[in-house]
Structures are given as structure tokens and as C-alpha cells.
Amino acid sequence: MKITVLKNNLKNSLDAVSRIVGENNNLPILKNVLIKSESGKINISSTDLETAIIKKVAGKSVEDGQITVPFSIFNNVINNIQSERIDLEAKKNNILIKTDSYEAKIQGMDSEDFPIIPKIEEKNEFFEIKGENLKDGIVSVMSAAQISELRPEISGVLIDIDGENIKFVATDSFRLAEKTLYGSEFTNNFERGFKIIIPLRPAQELVRVIDDKENVRIYSDGSQFMAETDDTILVTRLIDGNFPDYTQIIPKNISTDIEVSRSELMGALKLVSSFSSKNNEVIFKIIPDKKMIEVYSADSSLGENKYLIPAKISGEGVNVSFNWRFVSDGLKNIDSETVNIGLQGDVKPSVIKWPQDNSYIYIVMPIKD
Amino acid sequence: MKITVLKNNLKNSLDAVSRIVGENNNLPILKNVLIKSESGKINISSTDLETAIIKKVAGKSVEDGQITVPFSIFNNVINNIQSERIDLEAKKNNILIKTDSYEAKIQGMDSEDFPIIPKIEEKNEFFEIKGENLKDGIVSVMSAAQISELRPEISGVLIDIDGENIKFVATDSFRLAEKTLYGSEFTNNFERGFKIIIPLRPAQELVRVIDDKENVRIYSDGSQFMAETDDTILVTRLIDGNFPDYTQIIPKNISTDIEVSRSELMGALKLVSSFSSKNNEVIFKIIPDKKMIEVYSADSSLGENKYLIPAKISGEGVNVSFNWRFVSDGLKNIDSETVNIGLQGDVKPSVIKWPQDNSYIYIVMPIKD
Numbered sequence: 001m002k003i004t005v006l007k008n009n010l011k012n013s014l015d016a017v018s019r020i021v022g023e024n025n026n027l028p029i030l031k032n033v034l035i036k037s038e039s040g041k042i043n044i045s046s047t048d049l050e051t052a053i054i055k056k057v058a059g060k061s062v063e064d065g066q067i068t069v070p071f072s073i074f075n076n077v078i079n080n081i082q083s084e085r086i087d088l089e090a091k092k093n094n095i096l097i098k099t100d101s102y103e104a105k106i107q108g109m110d111s112e113d114f115p116i117i118p119k120i121e122e123k124n125e126f127f128e129i130k131g132e133n134l135k136d137g138i139v140s141v142m143s144a145a146q147i148s149e150l151r152p153e154i155s156g157v158l159i160d161i162d163g164e165n166i167k168f169v170a171t172d173s174f175r176l177a178e179k180t181l182y183g184s185e186f187t188n189n190f191e192r193g194f195k196i197i198i199p200l201r202p203a204q205e206l207v208r209v210i211d212d213k214e215n216v217r218i219y220s221d222g223s224q225f226m227a228e229t230d231d232t233i234l235v236t237r238l239i240d241g242n243f244p245d246y247t248q249i250i251p252k253n254i255s256t257d258i259e260v261s262r263s264e265l266m267g268a269l270k271l272v273s274s275f276s277s278k279n280n281e282v283i284f285k286i287i288p289d290k291k292m293i294e295v296y297s298a299d300s301s302l303g304e305n306k307y308l309i310p311a312k313i314s315g316e317g318v319n320v321s322f323n324w325r326f327v328s329d330g331l332k333n334i335d336s337e338t339v340n341i342g343l344q345g346d347v348k349p350s351v352i353k354w355p356q357d358n359s360y361i362y363i364v365m366p367i368k369d
Numbered sequence: 370m371k372i373t374v375l376k377n378n379l380k381n382s383l384d385a386v387s388r389i390v391g392e393n394n395n396l397p398i399l400k401n402v403l404i405k406s407e408s409g410k411i412n413i414s415s416t417d418l419e420t421a422i423i424k425k426v427a428g429k430s431v432e433d434g435q436i437t438v439p440f441s442i443f444n445n446v447i448n449n450i451q452s453e454r455i456d457l458e459a460k461k462n463n464i465l466i467k468t469d470s471y472e473a474k475i476q477g478m479d480s481e482d483f484p485i486i487p488k489i490e491e492k493n494e495f496f497e498i499k500g501e502n503l504k505d506g507i508v509s510v511m512s513a514a515q516i517s518e519l520r521p522e523i524s525g526v527l528i529d530i531d532g533e534n535i536k537f538v539a540t541d542s543f544r545l546a547e548k549t550l551y552g553s554e555f556t557n558n559f560e561r562g563f564k565i566i567i568p569l570r571p572a573q574e575l576v577r578v579i580d581d582k583e584n585v586r587i588y589s590d591g592s593q594f595m596a597e598t599d600d601t602i603l604v605t606r607l608i609d610g611n612f613p614d615y616t617q618i619i620p621k622n623i624s625t626d627i628e629v630s631r632s633e634l635m636g637a638l639k640l641v642s643s644f645s646s647k648n649n650e651v652i653f654k655i656i657p658d659k660k661m662i663e664v665y666s667a668d669s670s671l672g673e674n675k676y677l678i679p680a681k682i683s684g685e686g687v688n689v690s691f692n693w694r695f696v697s698d699g700l701k702n703i704d705s706e707t708v709n710i711g712l713q714g715d716v717k718p719s720v721i722k723w724p725q726d727n728s729y730i731y732i733v734m735p736i737k738d
Contacts, residue, residue: 073643073671080640082633094672102640104674264451271449271471274442302442303463305473 001037001065001090007081009058014075016055016209016232017046021071024048029068034114035088035095036066045117046071051202051236052117053209069095069108077104117235120219120226127161127194129186131229132212137168138203140179140360143329145200146172153241157203159218160243161194169243170200175326175364176246177333182359197243198225202236209234249363251351254342256286256315259355260293262339266331268295268307273324275299280323281367286343288313297324320346321367327352330362370406370434370459376450378427383444385424385578385601386415390440393417398437403483404457404464405435414486415440420571420605421486422578438464438477446473486604489588489595496530496563498555500598501581506537507572509548509729512698514569515541522610526572528587529612530563538612539569544695544733545615546702551728566612567594571605578603618732620720623711625655625684628724629662631708635700637664637676642693644668649692650736655712657682666693689715690736696721699731 014033022030027049034045035057042057067090074095078086083099090096090108097104138157147155151173158169164183169176188194198206206227210216214229220238227234269282276282276297285294293311298304320343330352331339342351352362383402391399396418403414404426411426436459443464447455452468459465459477466473507526516524520542527538533552538545557563567575575596579585583598589607596603638651645651645666654663662680667673689712699721700708711720721731 070671076643077640077674080636080643082636082640097674101677102674104644104672106672107670267449267451271446271451274445274449275473301476302439303473303475305446305466305471307471309470 001035001067001088002063003037003042003059003061003088005042005057005059005086005088007078007084007086010078010086013044013055013057014071014078017044017053018071018075019205019208020046020048020051020053022046022048029109029113029115031070031072032068032109032114033071033074034066034068034111036111037061037064038066039064045114047115047117049115050199051205051234053205054117054233055209056231065090066111067093067095067108068111068114069106073106077106118224119233119235120221120224122221123219125190126217126219127166127186127188127190128215128217129166129181130212131210131214131216133181133185134216134218134227135207135210135212137166137179137181138207140333141168141170141177142200142203142207143170143332144172144175144177144362145170145203147200148172152239153197153243156197156199156239158195158197158243161188161190169246171244171246173244174323175330175362176249177330177362178246178360179333180359194220195243196220196225197239197241198236199239202234206234246363249349250361251342251344251349251363253344254315254351255345256288256313256318256343258286258293258311258313258341258343259338260309260311260341262331262334262337264309265293265295265339266328268309269324269328269331272297272305272307275302275305276324277302279367280325281321282324282327283319283321285319286313286317288315288317315343318343318346320350321369322350322364323367326364330364333360333362370404370430370436370457371432372406372411372428372430372457374411374426374428374455374457376447376453376455379447379455382413382424382426383440383447386413386422387440387444388574388577389415389417389420389422391415391417398478398482398484400439400441401437401478401483402440402443403435403437403480405480406430406433407435408433414483416484416486418484419568420574420603422574423486423602424578425600434459435480436462436464436477437480437483438475442475446475487593488602488604489590489593491590492588494559495586495588496535496555496557496559497584497586498535498550499581500579500583500585502550502554503585503587503596504576504579504581506535506548506550507576509702510537510539510546511569511572511576512539512701513541513544513546513731514539514572516569517541521608522566522612525566525568525608527564527566527612530557530559538615540613540615542613543692544699544731545618546699546731547615547729548702549728563589564612565589565594566608566610567605568608571603575603615732618718619730620711620713620718620732622713623684623720624714625657625682625687625712627655627662627680627682627710627712628707629678629680629710631700631703631706633678634662634664634708635697637678638693638697638700641666641674641676644671644674645693646671648736649694650690651693651696652688652690654688655682655686657684657686684712687712687715689719690738691719691733692736695733699733702729702731
């Protein structure tokens with residue numbers, strides 16, 4: 001292998017594959033990346049055996065071939081090189097790096113030992129979606145997911161194509177987020193239904209490596225998930241299991257309906273939470289007469305505090321306790337001045353939504369005494 | 370105590386005292402700050418028993434008094450308050466915090482239990498220096514100091530007024546930095562000599578809390594050091610001991626004199642150091658014929674690399690090994706395009722300086738095989 005690349009192109013590609021590089025001491029080659037030039041096209045891959053990323057590198061190939069090198073030192077060298085233009089050459093299992101004033105030789109490993117990255121070859125069925133929409137779907141819900149060995153089925157993000165719409169859903173059983181994208185935001189040619197759970201970590205990586213403007217094709221064969229753009233392939237295994245049937249917990253009998261400034265509520269939670277170090281508990285006292293929410297918390301060794309926020313309230317007054325972080329996570333995914341909060345008393349699930357919009361719902365359980 | 374302050378003023382003062390707040394579990398009150406209003410003047414103090422900082426808070430005092438509150442929660446609340454104007458009131462051992470929409474009560478402790486901060490009352494002898502000059506002196510040398518229990522005398526910064534000049538010096542015995550400020554940069558009315566060692570940590574705090582434009586008066590009674598401006602007092606104990614007599618190691622017989630681009634050398638060190646993980650060793654190969662320095666490093670498990678830098682060289686060619694971090698620390702304190710490096714072969718101390726300027730010298734020992 002012999003190639004010439006621009007520093008920034010190589011840096012960007014290394015950055016894309018960086019988080020999947022393994023720390024596995026039993027299989028040291030997982031700490032390496034595979035650099036490959038095939039038919040003049042150059043790409044870099046990393047894998048942790050569950051997930052793999054392959055990223056194209058714009059550059060000139062003089063000679064095809066492949067080599068695998070330790071990510072850490074290679075990345076360190078490339079990031080600190082001053083020159084724009086870098087020559088890379090494989091010599092036995094070493095990689096030679098050359099610029100006008102600099103030369104390095106890094107010990108690599110035999111590329112034959114690099115794990116084979118499973119790809120989905122059957123490419124007739126896929127759905128296609130703009131990068132920014134895919135990322136919006138995942139980002140809107142992923143903070144609600146939790147990696148759980150006991151309950152693998154909630155350790156990821158559900159992607160569910162249901163007729164015209166695509167739903168992204170995640171939960172940790174204390175809160176649940178659901179984001180719906182409508183038919184105009186993607187194209188689907190899956191004939192059978194499409195309902196998969198991607199593990200949380202590759203879902204986060206997908207958000208990191210996909211550009212907003214790219215078109216992404218999504219493939220799945222029932223055990224693997226593959227997202228492909230012109231420059232990038234991310235492959236990961238799917239979570240095997242049934243996502244909980246959450247439709248039953250979506251609040252239907254709202255007894256208190258609140259409209260409140262999103263930024264003021266977020267500020268109040270951050271401030272009042274200073275006194276809720278133990279279980280993150282804050283109490284929302286809904287006072288319809290005063291048109292106020294009082295956000296209150298206390299800690300026996302620190303003290304107590306309260307914050308009054310004006311709000312539009314219809315329905316009954318109630319005191320309800322929440323984990324403030326869960327409420328705050330839900331508010332972060334709303335991009336409007338005000339939010340709607342619907343309560344069903346102090347023990348049943350509550351819902352946070354955009355005003356006049358059902359594309360995002362965030363359900364959160366109160367803390368019961 | 371009853372005072373009204375602006376949020377940002379209070380925040381700035383809390384920030385100034387923040388790093389001296391103790392983590393001492395035997396004496397929990399050290400986790401507190403003392404807030405005091407006396408004759409209408411408000412200030413905040415913290416101490417770790419070795420060093421103390423007292424910082425003025427601009428504000429309005431309604432009632433004199435004092436209280437001590439846990440820094441962590443108080444700082445958290447003040448930083449997250451949205452309002453500009455904050456009312457603070459001591460009620461027994463609690464502090465009440467009030468804004469238009471927010472109220473908090475934090476449990477404090479009896480201010481009588483807060484340690485007394487030793488001040489130097491004898492104020493006839495002092496030297497006075499602009500904040501930026503004092504900071505320049507300390508910052509130029511402090512990276513060479515090292516906190517050592519075995520050798521307390523090198524665990525700080527020497528400040529030595531010698532006739533017309535003031536010298537700041539620090540060493541860890543592998544390298545030494547000396548910065549000289551000349552008579553025009555300070556005024557001195559100490560009649561006897563002035564030669565003290567301030568511990569590293571309060572020296573670093575001094576840099577953090579003093580503004581460039583302030584005038585600083587420095588007092589010392591032989592066991593304490595006090596720096597005072599209109600807004601700030603920092604008091605710390607001095608290090609008891611004799612700073613090593615370093616004049617003998619200042620290189621006098623330079624056998625190789627080099628002038629080289631500072632930024633290029635720093636870049637080369639950062640890059641080449643990728644392969645020097647064990648003892649930070651890089652080799653400088655000085656090649657007078659080629660007018661080049663080759664910076665080289667190798668690691669048996671990673672590989673090797675070299676960087677060629679053009680340089681003006683007079684004197685003999687030599688290969689000399691350095692800890693690259695030590696060289697890099699010295700280069701950071703030079704603010705010019707090129708630097709001078711003077712070598713005395715491969716085992717005797719080398720010196721790094723500004724070209725045509727002796728106000729800063731940085732001496733570094735080669736690594737001997």
C-alpha cells in the first residue's frame with residue numbers, strides 16, 4: 001500500500017472511527033485501525049466486534065494494499081504533523097509516514113488478523129433518510145435509554161416504521177421519549193414491517209459520524225443494522241428482544257394541564273436541584289389560583305429552597321415529586337419558548353410535550369413516597 | 370448581617386477564594402467561606418490553614434455581622450441564580466438568600482469557629498509591583514518547581530530582591546528557571562535584604578486572583594507572606610529552608626550555540642514525543658554542516674521517528690538527550706520567534722534563553738545514559 005493524503009482528510013476519517021477502537025487486551029488488534037487501498041479507493045476501519053465503522057479517506061492511491069496500525073500512536077502523530085501533505089506506505093507490517101521534514105515508522109500488525117466486518121449484502125430493502133432527520137430522531141430520545149444487563153431490550157433505541165411514520169423510542173422504565181418523523185421526512189421501500197432496536201452506543205456514534213446534509217440508507221437483515229452514506233458505513237448488531245409495549249402508559253386522563261416557559265423551568269430546576277443531592281427529588285407545587293408553579297427542594301443537612309414560576313394552569317392543584325434530571329432531559333429536546341406539562345395526579349405518569357405538537361412526547365414517572 | 374449584592378460581583382469574589390476552600394474532613398469548617406460585613410464593607414474569606422484569601426465584595430451593607438457557609442452549595446446557588454440583585458441575611462447560623470422569584474436557606478456554622486487569618490500588621494517595609502509584573506515573574510518560573518516532601522526548599526518559588534533587581538527562581542533539580550525584573554518594574558523599601566520562598570500552590574493562586582492592572586504590595590515578617598491590593602489579600606506561610614545555590618550550574622562554557630524557530634521546535638517536540646512514552650526521552654542531533662537539528666525518538670514496541678529543523682549553529686556537533694517536557698516547559702515562557710539554546714556537550718547543563726536577553730534563563734540537564 002502506498003498513498004498520499006491531506007492531513008485534514010486523514011484526521012477527519014480517524015476521528016470518525018476513533019470511538020469504536022477497542023480497549024480489549026485479549027485481542028490487541030482491536031486497538032488498531034485497518035487502512036486499506038482497494039481499486040484506488042482508500043478507507044479506514046475500526047471495530048469492537050459489536051460495531052464497526054468504515055470511513056472513506058479522500059486521497060491518491062499509488063499502490064493498493066492494506067495494513068493495520070495502533071490507533072493511538074498513529075492518531076497522535078497525524079494530529080501533530082504540521083505539513084498538509086502526508087505520504088503513507090506499508091512496508092511488511094510497518095507503516096512509514098513521510099512529510100517534507102518528518103519521517104516515522106510505526107509497528108503495525110498483519111492485516112489478515114483484523115476481524116472481518118460483517119456487511120449486509122442484500123440491498124433491495126432499505127429506507128432512506130436525510131442525516132439531520134435521522135440524527136434528530138435519535139438525539140431526541142437517546143437520553144432516556146439506559147444500558148442494562150438485566151433488561152437488554154431497553155438498552156438501545158427502538159426504530160419503528162409504522163405505515164407512513166417512523167418512530168424513535170427509548171426508555172429506562174422511569175421515563176420514556178418518543179419522536180415521530182412523518183412520511184415526507186424519509187422514503188421507505190421495506191415491504192415487510194421494520195422494527196429494530198439498535199444498542200445505545202452505536203446509536204450515539206451514528207449521530208457523531210453522519211453529516212446533516214448526507215442521505216443515509218438504512219439496511220437490516222434481522223440481526224445486523226447497517227447505515228450507509230457515500231463516505232461512511234456503520235454496522236452494528238441489533239438487540240434481540242421485544243421493546244416494552246409503552247402505548248398503555250401514554251397519559252390519557254390529564255387532570256392538570258400546564259404551559260410554562262421552558263428556559264425559566266430549566267433554570268429553576270438547575271438552581272433548586274442544589275438542595276436535592278440525595279435522590280434528585282424536587283417537588284412541583286402546582287397552584288392554579290396564583291397561576292404559579294413552586295419548585296421546591298430540601299435536604300436535612302444543607303437547607304431548603306424554592307423558586308416561583310408563573311404558568312398557565314388548567315385543572316386541579318397538586319404537589320408532585322420528580323427526579324429533576326429526568327424532567328430536565330425531557331425539556332432539553334424541546335426547541336420552543338414554552339412547554340406543555342400534563343399531570344395525572346401525583347403517582348401516575350406525566351407527559352411533557354411541545355405546545356400543539358405530538359411529534360415528541362416525553363413521559364416521566366413521579367417519585368412515590 | 371444583612372447585605373445586598375449584585376450576582377456577578379459575588380460570583381467573582383467567590384471564584385477568587387474558591388481554590389483555597391479546604392477538603393479537610395477533620396475540620397469541616399474549612400469547607401466554608403466566611404462572609405463578613407464590617408463598618409459597611411463586605412468581604413469573603415477562605416483558608417486551608419496554610420494559605421488564606423480575603424476578597425472584597427462590592428455591595429450595600431444594611432447591617433454588619435458575619436456568617437460562615439459551606440462554599441460548595443452556596444457557590445452552586447449563586448452561580449445558578451438568574452436575578453442580578455441578591456439579598457443575603459444571616460439568621461442564627463443560617464444564611465437566607467432572596468431574589469424576586471427565589472428563596473433559599475442554607476445551614477451555616479458559627480463564625481466564631483472560623484480560623485483566625487494571620488495578617489502582617491507591621492506595614493512599614495514592603496515592595497510594590499504592578500500585578501502583571503508579579504504574575505510574569507511567577508508564571509515564567511513556576512512550571513520548574515516541584516512539590517517535594519523530602520526537599521521542601523524546592524517546593525516553591527524563590528523571590529529574591531538583590532539590590533536593584535528582583536529575581537524569581539524555581540527548580541526541581543532537573544531544570545531551573547530564573548526570571549529577572551529590573552528596578553523600573555517595582556519599588557522597594559525593604560531596608561534589609563528580601564529573600565523568601567513561597568509555596569507553589571499559593572504562588573499559583575496569586576497569579577489567579579491578582580489583576581494585571583492592580584498595584585500589589587508585598588509584605589513579609591520572615592514566617593508569613595502577604596500580598597495586598599485594594600480588593601484582595603493573600604496570606605501564606607513561607608517555606609523554611611535555603612534555596613539551592615544555583616549560580617554554579619549556570620552554563621559558562623557553551624560549546625554549541627543554536628538559534629532556532631521556537632514554534633517549529635515546540636511542534637517537533639510534540640510530534641516526536643509520540644514515540645517517547647517511557648521516560649520522555651528525545652535525542653537532539655546537532656548537525657552544524659547541514660545547519661540542521663534532528664529531533665529523534667524511538668520506542669521498541671511502537672517504532673521510531675525523526676524531525677529535521679533548520680537552525681543557525683555555531684560550535685561543535687553533538688547528540689544530546691532531553692526529557693522533552695522539560696525543554697517544552699522552558700520554551701513556553703519565551704515570547705519571541707526564535708530561541709537560543711546553549712549546550713555544554715551531552716552531560717553538562719544546557720541553557721535556553723531569549724535571543725539577546727538575559728532576563729530569562731532556563732537551565733535543563735541532559736538525560737545521561
